[in-house]
Structure formats: structure tokens, C-alpha cells
Amino acid sequence: MTTPVCTGASRAAAASAGHRRYPSFSSYVRARGPVLLRTARSLTANPSDAEDLLQTALTKTYVAWERIEDHGALDGYVRRALVNTRTSQWRKRKVDEFACEELPEKEAAPAPDPAERQSLHDAMWRAVLKLPDRQRAMVVLRYYEDLSEAQTAEVLGVSVGTVKSAVSRALGKLREDPELSPVR
16 A cells, blocks of 8 residues: 555654644644544554554645644544545555465466467368268368358258257267377
């Protein structure tokens, strides 16, 4: 969320500087600090972030101390600074990164060798050419042309059941083809 700072040293420096320049600011922070910290905690999930948020809002208040006309409404001013600061932090949308033993990304599979791919394509096509004409036509229409069973049946003028059984027999023959055994 925010960059960690040495809050103890920062507070001590701010308190001593505020005490010298604006003693009323120091007394305000001492008196209203716990209440304002509860407000900051309601805006953040982490108590440390709430302390940082309050410190930032008080810094903004300190810088504007001379311009604030109604010191009776300081709680409202600081609360508005808390909300505005928190909103600015949300808008930044910092992504937390955590170290871990294993990378969350899976290793990319190596790209297939174009020669192996072409060899597989040729072997498959030779196996399809061994099929009887009718089975070959149905396999080509179903799997190469990506037609549905009904569309294949319509193109060939046969029933859908004929397409299903012929394609099933053709796929069985392709599974048994010795040229395609390395693929399995």
C-alpha cells in the first residue's frame, strides 16, 4: 500500500516541529489522535496501513494549518483528508508481489517441430486414402470440412445413422493403421 517508513522517527520529528511552529496542532493530535486512528482503521484492513494513512492525513492538515479558519471543525477536515488519501491509494491499485518457491506460470510447451507436424499430416492423409471411397468421403466431410452428421448425410444423400456407423468403422481402421501407431 504505502512505502514503509520509520514512523517513530517521523512522528518525533513532526511532533517537535509542530510543537515549535503550531503548538495548537500538537495538542490537537494528542487529544484527537486515538479517535482519528480508529477512523483510519475503519478505512484499511491493516493497522500499520491505518497508522500510515493517519500520518499522511495529519501531514496534509499540518501543511494547511494556517489556512484552516474553523479549528472547531478539524475532525471533519482530517476525516476528509483520510478518505481522500485512501481513495487516492485505491486508484493507484498497486499490485503486491510475493516471492514463492514455484512460478505460478506453467512452462510453455515447446513449439511442435514443423517437420514432425508435416510428417504426421502426411501419414494421416495416407491412412485416410486407404479407406474405402464412401468412408473416406464421410471422414473428410466430418473432420476435414467440419460438417455435422446431418450435413454430411445430406451431402451424400444417406441417413444420419449410415454416417455414424460408417465414420465409426473408418475411425476404427485409422486407429489400427500401423503408420499412425507412433501418434498414440
